[in-house]
Amino acid sequence: MEAETVSKKWEGKVSAGLPIPTTAAQVWPFLEDFCNLHKWLPSVDTCYQVDGISGQPGMIRYCAATITASSTSSGRDETMIKWAKEKLLTIDPIKRCLSYEVLDNNVGLKSYVATMIVLPIDGDGIHGCKIEWSFVSDPIEGWRLEDWVSFLEPSLQSMAKNIQDALLLL
Known part of the structure; x- marks a missing residue:
């Protein structure tokens, strides 16, 4: 009998109310x-279009x-850039x-x-609205599913707060 080499997909969802x-x-x-x-997700420094037609499926963005992480060997903080190229698959107004x-x-x-x-x-809509962020992915090396969800939850909460703050300025 062959050993199972395919990992189960991760699935999860987080939500934030406004x-x-x-x-x-x-x-x-x-x-x-x-x-x-x-503009809305505090951990992202930059996000811009690199290919495709703006707002249309197939468009690719770079984020x-x-x-900054502490390096125990050098005693200094080390800075690194984490990036992703993402393709818009569907959009339904x-x-x-x-x-x-995520492409790369x-x-x-x-x-x-x-x-x-x-x-x-x-x-x-009488009681406000919420943003839901769901995902399906292969497991992330070095992470547990619970850790990934715990990473996304405060990110979405911050995003919702930033959007709420922007709406108050309109």
């Missing part, structure tokens, strides 16, 4: 602009973040959702596809 009077229609334009992730896949990266993501959707909390 309070009343925020509606899904108000939040969607912030996510719909696929190349402005750096990067500067990570009626359902207020988009999906994308130095983060350790393999076969990573994510969907972001903005939904009214109670179906009619």
Whole structure:
């Protein structure tokens, strides 16, 4: 009997609520602009289009973040750039959702596809809205699924807060 060599896919979802009077229609334009992730996700330093037609499936963006880590051997902090090229797979302004896949990266993501959707909390929007970020991926070397979800959760919470703050300025 052959040993199983295929790892089970990871699947997960995190969500962040935005309070009343925020509606899904108000939040969607912030996510719909696929190349402005750096404006809303605090850990991303830069995000820009590298190929394709803006806002259309097939468009590719480059995202990067500067990570500072302590080096025990040198006693100094080391800075590195973590980056990813991501392809917009679908975008639906009626359902207020988009999906994308990571094409290339130095983060350790393999076969990573994510969907972001903005939904009214109670179906009619009276009680605010929420952003859901779901994913399916191969396991990430050196991570547990719980660790990855725990990384995404505060990232999305920060994104939601930044969007909420921007809406207050409008």
